[in-house]
Amino acid sequence: MTLTVVAWTVAGWLVLVGALGIVRSRDLVHTVVALSVAQSGTYVLLIAAGFQRGATVPILGAGGAGSSPVVDPLVQAMVLTDIVVSATVTALLLALTIQIAKRHGTVDPDELRALRG
Amino acid sequence: MSRLRLVLFGLGAVGLAVLWVVATTGLPPVGTDVHPYRDAAVAAAAAHATANVVSSINFDQRTFDTLGEETILLASVVAVTTLLRPADDERVEPPDPPPAVLPATRLAGWALLPVTLLVGADVVLHGHLTPGGGFQGGVVLATALHLLYLAGSFPALQWVRPTRWAPLLEPAGSGLFVVVGLAGLVVGAGFTAEFLPPGVLGAPLSSGTVLLLNVVAGVGVGAAVVSLLGQFLRQEIVIGPGAAP
Amino acid sequence: MSPFVLLAGVLLVVLAGPGLLLASRGTAVARLAGLQLAQAVAVLLLTVLALALGQPSMLIVPLVTVLLSFAGTLVFTRLLRGVV
Amino acid sequence: MTVLLIIALLATGVAGTVVALTPDPQRQAVTLSVYGLLLGTVFVLAAAPDVALSQLSVGTALVPLLVLLTVRTVRRRGGRSGGSGSDGS
Amino acid sequence: MNTVDVLAPVAVTGPVLLACLVLVAGRWLPRPVIDAVALAGAVGLAVCGALLVHATLAGDAVTWLGGWTPPPGAHPVGIALVVDPAAGGLVVLVGVLAAGALLFSWRYFASVEARFHGLVLLFSAGMTGFVLAGDLFTMLVFFELMGAVAYALAAYKIEEPRSLQGGLTFGVVNSLGAYLALCGIGVLYARTGQLSLAYVGETLAGARPDGPAVVGIVLVLVGWLVKAAAVPFHFWLADAHAVAPTPVCVLFSGVMAPLGVYGVVRVSAVAAPEVPALRGVLVVVGAVTAVLGAVLCVVQRNLKRLLAYSTIAHIGLFLVGATDGGARAWLVYLAGHAGVKAALFLLVGGLLARFGSVDEIDLHGAGRTGDPADRVAAALYVVAALALAGLPPFGAGLGKAALEESVPGALVPVVVGTSVVTAAAVLRAGLRVFYGVGPRPERRVDLERTSGEGEERETTGRLRHATATMLAAPALLLAAAAVVGVLPLIGRVGALAGERLADGGAYRAAVLGTGAVAGAVPEPVSWHPPGVVTGVLTTAAAVVLALLVLVSGRVPARRRRPVRRAIGPVVLGLERLHSGHVGDYVAWLLFGAAVIGIAVAAPTLG
Structure with missing residues (x-):
């Protein structure tokens, strides 16, 4: 019961607090890192969805040849993909931030005024 | 304006939190033993003699997702290379002399290099048996290479010339991944189908295409991370300032 | 509760308590101390967990962590240079 | 083990909050590294060593390196940030 | 193996393989070869899509990848590609627009290696x-x-600051949308134990809608709505479209953003539980998007931004049509719109290459050079603008006419008004730039608004003449839009595709292998006399409106003031919301997600 509440709450909290980080951000590098925190909330969510009490790692033949149940491997595969996506998107957005620093002379979103209306 | 932004965010966050409670209270508790997909996936992995079920999902049952993931990696490497290309008004400068590094650090860096390479290779090659696989191993391998930079040997890193071969190796890896997928189509088994003999569960050379794809992915990911880091290092070290903004 | 689990609990509390606390206060360089503590404790913790779970194949996780922590530490010492 | 998982999850939540709300990216990078370790622990406790490996390999060296390199390049180009207390320049 | 088993995976991986080839061999191959390979790939994709449509006219085709076809009643572990005429048709659209973009950029980006093509x-x-x-x-x-x-x-x-800022905003907002969608997918997975769209739908179909099902679906739909740029998730689109290179705008406006609508329709048809409130909410979102897009379209002076807001307005119409009665019409409208909008973007790109600006006021009369190529460009632009208004026989007009026939009466004014107003704005700008109609507006520095000056040129130097490919690409796209409107086959397939896309039951039956449910063949979308008449009338209305705006510059300021006083503050307020600040956009994203979620969940769950 406690585990259920904690896991779902932490997952949702991380997504929201990451978004809060973006909203409050005064530095685009910080924005990008906060975005990756928001994404890590989805890791927790997926892992929690596939967890089973007392189950072992999803590797066959380990821990007694299929005698004990394993946790859901599918969510783990999804999180693996998710982590790759997170790393690549972070790299991409950081590259954009570098160019913004060069062209705008600032990485403070409050001072970027090129697009409006 | 920023006040309004926070108010808006607060309202949205409260609303989403309420929805989140509505959603999660209706779900089965965390730790439940009802996992229908798990049961099917474990049976499928056993049928193809892949001990690591996660690898079986990534490189056999749901290869298409991994193909998409590899393509994302490729795309972002191309994207970063494109975005960080020297602009018209920038120049490539000779690198700064590397800062002095303690001899102990340098020694540790060189000493750990072969160990890290070895572990990386192991993680890739045993991905179908033990935790790990192409992605994790690829990152470890790429990190090993950058120990050269971190331990103060930027010239050594330049000597390896990762920026020459990595941007070619990475699309080659992705292309090979697609080719292995298409090979299944050519032999008539269907796209990304297993077409190698699966072998015996737990043996080093088991699980057919999973091992092959793990290696291909490992090469691709390693090259991708090397080129990504190479682009960022180049910004820091050899690209001179552009015009005033 | 097996001794391994108890030990893991203690290590986890150290990682999450002092480690996180030190890593979240002060300048970037001051935070490095917390990171160092956290890395060392995390490696121990992951090893103990592999033993507690009876999964020797999981020992690859702390092994990779050791190697990458070294790289990570070098990242920070190298790139936070001149920041003090 | 469940108790450990709960503790680790709570610690992850706290660490994530600290990372997201640390305004200066250099300090954030250090905390991010610790956050990655905690996430890795959660994954191990949830019997997901594959994911833990992934998270640890990305989170401990790769992403902090990218972040710090970006910060250095940005500061070198005179990029200003609105973050308070930049302990860099 | 049948054709779909081969073609569906090849349609996805073929371009990837070609991209790898181009990226590896790009540094040794001469530029024309790279152009030709990439162009051949795009055309091949379109052909592939056409074959897929042909193969699925009788019923949806399912191919389980990797030989993981689940036995009847078993839990699936693999991934299915599902092809129906709508999906095949969109593949054709992707191929055609990519070909257009690549053709246009033949002389573009001279300095870039093969990366752009890749x-x-x-x-x-x-x-x-x-x-x-x-x-x-x-x-x-x-x-x-x-x-x-x-x-x-x-x-x-x-080199262009705006472009970088637009890209970053786009990246952050879209990624966050994707994470919300992933949260939804996680919740749906925890609820149903399935990832396959059809199996999720099958699991949810029997039960009463519960909290996880409703919230999970809403979160997934919010992710797709961010891509579709529905209000209030639309902010990124104008910023990104206004700054992207012109050939890229073609793909963004023509197909990427509309794919968001496709995703919404697909997922809500197949997997959403029976929730009446969902449909209503989507219609409201669509209508608001249409109206807001139209209003903001009018006040733009940056031509690309103007076109971007017009895209937002049309996406609103697609959403309205797809969710409320217009199932048979909206895909035809989408195809016709894509051709016309793509042609317009390319013509504006031509202006940028010729005159180094995309600012309506700056370029006043610039197109009157007497150069025959510029005259052709001007004529194409005017025709495209009229086609956007609904001029027969273009596909946009056909789709709009069919949409007006099928949506409820209360929504017809929204459809008509939006298309008239956006087309009038596009036409106004074109008449000013290409023909110098109306007095030259005073040039003032306007900090509240994005101008089109100082935009970085995409060619190596200022072009003396518009090149042949730069005129051929928009002409071909415009011709394609005309073909959409004239060819009865397209009206027939479009109607079928739309109805089948909306029929989630048939999709589920095809994937689960529980026997195909033969749907009735819908009435084809074709020109009827009333449709022709309204098409001509809306075109005329757009022309009149554009001319009125242009002439109103001659009206003394004293007479104009009351109008401006009445609607000015509202419009200005709306414009101020589009601050270009990524934090604002993220706040709107969460706020919108919460509002949509509560509006759907509250009536359903009581």
Whole structure:
């Protein structure tokens, strides 16, 4: 019961607090890192969805040849993909931030005024 | 304006939190033993003699997702290379002399290099048996290479010339991944189908295409991370300032 | 509760308590101390967990962590240079 | 083990909050590294060593390196940030 | 194996393979070869899509990848690609627009190696994968692929500050949308134990809608709505479209954003539980999007931004049509709109190459050079603007007419008004720039608004003449839009595709293998006399409106003031909301997600 509440709450909290980080951000590098925190909330969510009490790692033949149940491997595969996506998107957005620093002379979103209306 | 932004965010966050409670209270508790997909996936992995079920999902049952993931990696490497290309008004400068590094650090860096390479290779090659696989191993391998930079040997890193071969190796890896997928189509088994003999569960050379794809992915990911880091290092070290903004 | 689990609990509390606390206060360089503590404790913790779970194949996780922590530490010492 | 998982999850939540709300990216990078370790622990406790490996390999060296390199390049180009207390320049 | 088993995976991986080839061999191959290979890939994709449509006219085709076809009643472990005429048709659209973009950029970006081509091919692969995926997580992976390429393409012009800012905003907002969608997918997975769209739908179909099902679906739909740029998730679109290189805008406006609507329709038809409130909410979102897009379209002076807001307005119409009665019409409208809008973007790109600006006021009368190529460009622009208003026989007009026939009466004014107003704005700008109609507006520095001056040129130097490919690409696209309107086959297939897309039951039956449910063959979309008349009338209305605006410059300021006083503050307020600040956009994203979620969940769950 406690585990259920904690896991779902932490997952949702991380997504929201990451978004809060973006909203409050005064530095685009910080924005990008906060975005990756928001994404890590989805890791927790997926892992929690596939967890089973007392189950072992999803590797066959380990821990007694299929005698004990394993946790859901599918969510783990999804999180693996998710982590790759997170790393690549972070790299991409950081590259954009570098160019913004060069062209705008600032990485403070409050001072970027090129697009409006 | 920023006040309004926070108010808006607060309202949205409260609303989403309420929805989140509505959603999660209706779900089965965390730790439940009802996992229908798990049961099917474990049976499928056993049928193809892949001990690591996660690898079986990534490189056999749901290869298409991994193909998409590899393509994302490729795309972002191309994207970063494109975005960080020297602009018209920038120049490539000779690198700064590397800062002095303690001899102990340098020694540790060189000493750990072969160990890290070895572990990386192991993680890739045993991905179908033990935790790990192409992605994790690829990152470890790429990190090993950058120990050269971190331990103060930027010239050594330049000597390896990762920026020459990595941007070619990475699309080659992705292309090979697609080719292995298409090979299944050519032999008539269907796209990304297993077409190698699966072998015996737990043996080093088991699980057919999973091992092959793990290696291909490992090469691709390693090259991708090397080129990504190479682009960022180049910004820091050899690209001179552009015009005033 | 097996001794391994108890030990893991203690290590986890150290990682999450002092480690996180030190890593979240002060300048970037001051935070490095917390990171160092956290890395060392995390490696121990992951090893103990592999033993507690009876999964020797999981020992690859702390092994990779050791190697990458070294790289990570070098990242920070190298790139936070001149920041003090 | 469940108790450990709960503790680790709570610690992850706290660490994530600290990372997201640390305004200066250099300090954030250090905390991010610790956050990655905690996430890795959660994954191990949830019997997901594959994911833990992934998270640890990305989170401990790769992403902090990218972040710090970006910060250095940005500061070198005179990029200003609105973050308070930049302990860099 | 049948054709679909081969063609569906090839449609996704073929462009990837070609991209790899181009990227590896690009540094040794001469530029024309790279152009030709990429162009051949895009055309091949279109052909592939056409074959897919042909193969699925009788019923949806399902191919389980890797030989993981689940036995009847068993739990699936693999990924299914599901092809129906709508999916096949969108593959055709992706191929055609990519070909148009590549053709146009033949002389463009002289300095770039093969990376641009590689990115366009990867982008096509991402869109194709999203369209064909019959699995929620696969959809998300290809959604992210589309995104990753799109952020880079939006910011392709790294010398230009605006372009970089637009790219970053696009990246952050879209990624956050994708994470919300992933949360939804996680909740749906925890609820049903399935990832396959059809199996999720089958699991939810029997039960009363519960909290996880409703919230999970809403979160997934919010992710797709961010891509579709529905209000209030639309902010990124104008910023990204206004700054992206012109050939890229073609793909963004013509197909990437509409794919968001496709995703919404697909997922809500197949997997959403029976929730009446969902339909109503989507219609309201669509209508608001249409109206807001039209209003903001009128006040723009940056031509690309003007076209971007017009795209937002039309996406609103697609959403309205797709969810409320217009199932048979909206795909035809989408195809016709794509051709016309693509042609308009390319013509504006031609202006940028010729005159180094995309600012309506700055370029006043600039097109009157007497150069025959410029005259052709001017004529094409005017025709495209009229086609946008609904002029027969173009496909946009046909789709609009069919939409007006099928949506409820209360929504007809929205459809008519939006298309008239946006077309009038587009026409006004064209008449000013190409023909110098109306007095030259005073040039003032306007900090509140994005101008079109100082935009980085995409060619190496100022072009003396518009090149042949730069005129041929828009002309061909416009011709394609005309073909959409004239060819009865397209009206027939379009209607069928739309109805089948909305029929989630048939999709589920095809994937689960429980026997195909033969739907009735819908009435084809074709020109009827009333449709022709309204098409001509709306075109005339757009012309009159555009001329009125142009002439109103001659009206003394004293007479204009009351009008401005009445609507000025509202419009100005709306414009101020589009601050270009990524934090604002993220706040709106969460706020919108919460409002949509509560509006759907509250009436359903009581």
